[in-house]
Amino acid sequence: MLNKIISWLNDFFKDRNFMKLIHITENLVSKVLSIALIIVIFVSIFDLILVLSQDLFVQEPVGFFNVTLIEIFGFFLNVLIALELLENITVYIRKHVVQLELVLTTALIAVARKIIIFDTSKYDKVDLIALGFATLCLALSYGIICYIHKRKV
Template identity: 60%
Template sequence: MKFLNQLVTEIVEAWKHDEKFMDYVHKVENIVSKILSIALIIVILVSLYDLVLVLSTDLFTTEPVGFFSKTIIEIFGLFLNILIALELLENITAYLRKHILQVELVVVTALIAIARKIIIFDPKEYEKNDLIALAVASLALSASYWLIRRINDKS
């Protein structure tokens, strides 16, 4: 309880001074980023375990039709999920290193996510408008990435 009272007192004091308050905000951002990193590492490890389990089951224990009992598209989806999670982890660690959000990394992550959706797109399950929306999003993100790269190369 004494710790909590001291913390509240420090925050009230920091509220009066912008620089001190920003130090607290910075500390909270770091703590949240580290917690997100740890949570994402756990998600990546569990996803990797799931991928290994699916592959080993399909390759060694079931009698597949063809080579895999699951469609190759579903397996690619699992791979791409891990890749997207790794990109998200890279975004968080880049933030922890430089304390800035790198827009280029965010756009690349979004492009990978859109590519994943396009790769695993099932035309029987979705309408044509959904594919058109993915194409427009892909085009917009590609243009954004090109602009960002062009600006970064000039500076």
């Protein structure tokens, strides 16, 4: 009995079998993440519709929107970022490769969202400079990756 267990463990930890287990785990985790992200996208869309409908039809309007337009843009960009993350996961499931251009695009959108909804009363100007620097670094990284890919083609 002990010999069978040792033999099974020995077979299990051979490189090929172990890599198969890792591959199965990666697929399972990426599919669970996709499902969770789809739920987040629909909840975000519902939240956006709720905020828009409440602002347009329920509350006394102060201007066209009671909630600032910047906050509404933030809701839209949240959905866009979630869609980009879903695309990242989908590409990984299909090709088993992390697409660096797609990751950088998602990061740029996330930083741009933060800049768009930036509230100067809550944060210091240094924080805005840091976001600008992050945007510059991400844009340069994206440009380098695109340049390298164009040279290979």
